[in-house]
Amino acid sequence: MDPHLLRTFVAVADLRSFSAAARRLGYTQSAVSQQIAALEADLGVALLGRRPVAPTPAGRRLLEHAGPLLLRHRAARADVLRAAARPARTVVVAASPLACPPALARALRGPRLRVTVRTADRRRVAEQVASGAADLGLVDGIAAPSDPLRLPDVGPLTAVGASAEPLAVVLPSGHPLAGRGGLALADLAGALWLQAPAAVAVERLRELAGEPPGSGGFRTGSGYDGHDLRTVLSLVAAGHGLTLLPASAASAGGTAVVAVPLSAPRVVHRVEVLHGALGIPGDGGGAEDGGGGDGGGAEDAEDAVAALVAQLRQPPSSTPPGTPA
Numbered sequence: 001m002d003p004h005l006l007r008t009f010v011a012v013a014d015l016r017s018f019s020a021a022a023r024r025l026g027y028t029q030s031a032v033s034q035q036i037a038a039l040e041a042d043l044g045v046a047l048l049g050r051r052p053v054a055p056t057p058a059g060r061r062l063l064e065h066a067g068p069l070l071l072r073h074r075a076a077r078a079d080v081l082r083a084a085a086r087p088a089r090t091v092v093v094a095a096s097p098l099a100c101p102p103a104l105a106r107a108l109r110g111p112r113l114r115v116t117v118r119t120a121d122r123r124r125v126a127e128q129v130a131s132g133a134a135d136l137g138l139v140d141g142i143a144a145p146s147d148p149l150r151l152p153d154v155g156p157l158t159a160v161g162a163s164a165e166p167l168a169v170v171l172p173s174g175h176p177l178a179g180r181g182g183l184a185l186a187d188l189a190g191a192l193w194l195q196a197p198a199a200v201a202v203e204r205l206r207e208l209a210g211e212p213p214g215s216g217g218f219r220t221g222s223g224y225d226g227h228d229l230r231t232v233l234s235l236v237a238a239g240h241g242l243t244l245l246p247a248s249a250a251s252a253g254g255t256a257v258v259a260v261p262l263s264a265p266r267v268v269h270r271v272e273v274l275h276g277a278l279g280i281p282g283d284g285g286g287a288e289d290g291g292g293g294d295g296g297g298a299e300d301a302e303d304a305v306a307a308l309v310a311q312l313r314q315p316p317s318s319t320p321p322g323t324p325a
Contacts (some may be wrong), residue, residue, distance in 0.1 A: 001042065001043075002042075003069070003073045006202070007022065007070060008025060008027070008035040008036065008039075009036060009066070011024050011025055011032075012036060012053065013048065013265060017298070018051065018053065036048060045247045046059075047062060055120070072154075072155065075130040076155070078131050079276055079277060081132060090115065090134070091136065092116045093108060093116065093118070093136045093254045094129060094133070095118070096121060096125050097121075097140075098140045098199065098229070098246060099138035099271045101283075103163060103209040104138065104162055107308070107311040108311075113304050114309075121198075122139050123273065125138070126151055129275065135274050136309065137273065138273060139271070139274060140272075141248075141269075141270060142167065142204065142208065142267050142268070142269060142270065143270045145164065145266065148270075151272070152303075157274050157275065157276060158272050159273065160312075161255075161271075161314040163268065163271045163314055164269065165268060166261060167245065168245060168259035168260060168261055169183045169242055169255050169262065170233065170245050170253065170259050171257065172256070173237070173255060173257060178260065181260075182262070183262060183263060184263050185205065185209045186209045186210065186264065190219075191218075191241075192219050193241045194220070194222075194232065194236060195220040195241070195244050196232050196242045196243055198225075198227050198228075198229075199232050199244065199260065205218050209266055212254055222235060222241060232245075233256070234256075235251035247259060248270075258268075273312045273313065277307045278302060278305060300308065316321060
């Protein structure tokens with residue numbers, strides 16, 4: 001199936017218009033019509049109704065597959081370009097909202113290196129690295145101390161541990177439980193929680209506490225769909241609901257909130273580095289194999305990415321502070 005035809009089909013189905021799809025893609029309307037006809041001829045089924053323009057049942061089924069297929073195509077293209085030592089003047093790092101604590105931010109440095117950090121949700125981080133929109137990814141989540149994160153399958157990526165730290169339940173400073181030395185998540189199922197996916201989604205809290213589906217535990221108060229940690233902490237301080245954060249992030253709330261260590265379950269906040277295929281730093285060939293100056297920039301850029309991965313990698317023997325032995 002030709003990915004160019006598939007991309008055109010997705011545009012028409014999304015916009016419900018051949019002319020609007022032509023403007024988005026930079027084609028003529030007749031070229032869009034020809035591409036849709038070619039795709040329908042290839043599959044032997046009608047994919048779009050014409051008046052009005054809308055996907056047929058077969059077209060709706062194809063749309064379910066189109067996104068993953070096009071992402072795989074972009075990921076394959078990006079991986080081939082990486083293997084060919086594509087040039088890069090900067091290193092672009094895609095990071096989920098809580099994936100760049102101070103220690104990792106300090107590691108994102110190097111001689112003659114410019115780093116650009118982009119915030120995205122956890123799935124988008126993996127997609128950006130797979131498609132080549134970012135050179136590296138930093139993604140965070142909750143896991144058992146020795147377990148890797150569960151990451152989406154978006155292409156040939158490598159994930160390595162970068163950091164792990166204890167979690168804390170964040171409450172308003174006047175909350176009755178604010179003076180506790182530790183809190184078990186299961187004991188807080190009746191509390192009101194802030195629905196903030198940038199922190200920890202309520203659905204994940206239910207899973208961690210072993211709550212059966214439909215049990216009604218972990219009720220949600222207000223919701224926040226942004227990425228700003230200060231807003232999350234302000235909402236908690238104002239009584240919109242509790243949240244769960246890595247200890248280093250929870251401490252940023254000042255005296256308006258209290259961070260009580262999570263005592264159970266035994267989980268940590270984990271950050272992993274995502275990257276595509278990398279060469280060996282310093283192994284670019286160059287003068288010995290007759291390479292000219294044109295390839296040096298690409299080799300230097302790949303060396304810089306590999307060096308950053310080495311700086312970010314968590315030592316295998318490291319144990320998160322406060323984690324029981």
